[in-house]
Amino acid sequence: MSGTPSTETRSASADNDFKRELVALIPHLRAFARSLCGDPTAADDLAQDAMMKAWDARASFQIGTNMKAWTFMILRNQFYSEKRRSWRQSQLDQDVAERTLLAVDDPEAPIALDELRLALRSLPDEQREALVLVGAGGFAYEEAAEICGCAVGTVKSRVSRARRAVQAALVSGGYERDGAAAGDAMGSILSDAERLSGAR
Amino acid sequence: MIDRKLQPRSGKPRPAEGPRSEGEEARLRQQAIGVGLRHMFDQVVNEPVPDEFLDILRNADLAGKEAGE
Numbered sequence: 001m002s003g004t005p006s007t008e009t010r011s012a013s014a015d016n017d018f019k020r021e022l023v024a025l026i027p028h029l030r031a032f033a034r035s036l037c038g039d040p041t042a043a044d045d046l047a048q049d050a051m052m053k054a055w056d057a058r059a060s061f062q063i064g065t066n067m068k069a070w071t072f073m074i075l076r077n078q079f080y081s082e083k084r085r086s087w088r089q090s091q092l093d094q095d096v097a098e099r100t101l102l103a104v105d106d107p108e109a110p111i112a113l114d115e116l117r118l119a120l121r122s123l124p125d126e127q128r129e130a131l132v133l134v135g136a137g138g139f140a141y142e143e144a145a146e147i148c149g150c151a152v153g154t155v156k157s158r159v160s161r162a163r164r165a166v167q168a169a170l171v172s173g174g175y176e177r178d179g180a181a182a183g184d185a186m187g188s189i190l191s192d193a194e195r196l197s198g199a200r
Numbered sequence: 201m202i203d204r205k206l207q208p209r210s211g212k213p214r215p216a217e218g219p220r221s222e223g224e225e226a227r228l229r230q231q232a233i234g235v236g237l238r239h240m241f242d243q244v245v246n247e248p249v250p251d252e253f254l255d256i257l258r259n260a261d262l263a264g265k266e267a268g269e
Contacts, residue, residue, distance in 0.1 A: 117240065
């Protein structure tokens with residue numbers, strides 16, 4: 001290692017930096033993947049594919065730019081190209097997806113989050129991803145626009161439509177789970193929000 | 201590491217009971233949806249990363265090094 005020419009040494013250390021940053025992003029890639037495809041196993045496959053694509057493309061990553069946004073863009077593109085290939089299959093999987101959007105193995109997870117999951121799952125893909133990126137992923141509208149390959153104004157309107165639709169779905173409580181009416185999901189979300197944000 | 205901010209905080213002031221303006225109501229609802237969204241996302245972020253991820257990356261790194269040198 002120590003005897004290698006300076007260019008190779010630098011590139012090896014750049015690779016190491018890249019890898020460290022990529023590893024730190026894995027949890028976020030998993031969360032984004034799960035929000036896109038629902039099923040946790042399929043989501044991890046997607047996140048792994050995206051991670052490998054990012055690794056293979058590391059030479060084209062511009063150091064100093066937002067690597068999280070860059071990897072999310074790769075993951076998103078991967079998701080849509082796979083989805084195009086397996087459109088029929090994804091329709092069949094819809095029932096599974098409806099139950100597993102961002103599903104976590106946490107029996108103590110508040111009920112109302114399930115309603116939120118269902119409300120999210122009912123959104124068109126482009127509204128859901130915009131809302132997840134801005135509302136949960138911590139991206140600015142400009143970054144979300146870059147990730148989704150659309151105009152900033154488009155992201156803003158998607159997020160706002162998504163928010164209205166989610167709110168309407170929660171207020172009407174029109175979703176049924178296990179055959180029972182969901183009830184006042186918005187009320188539960190509100191009280192959960194108070195509880196969850198209490199320690200901030 | 202794991203998000204442990206679920207304890208209720210008794211000191212948090214509750215909004216006064218009574219009619220809220222429609223705008224205020226909508227703002228609170230959106231805020232609540234935002235908290236819920238972040239919580240759902242963070243739950244996954246806080247899960248331990250399956251070993252597979254690191255194994256795949258390590259193998260790719262090794263394969264690349266062998267091929268390159």
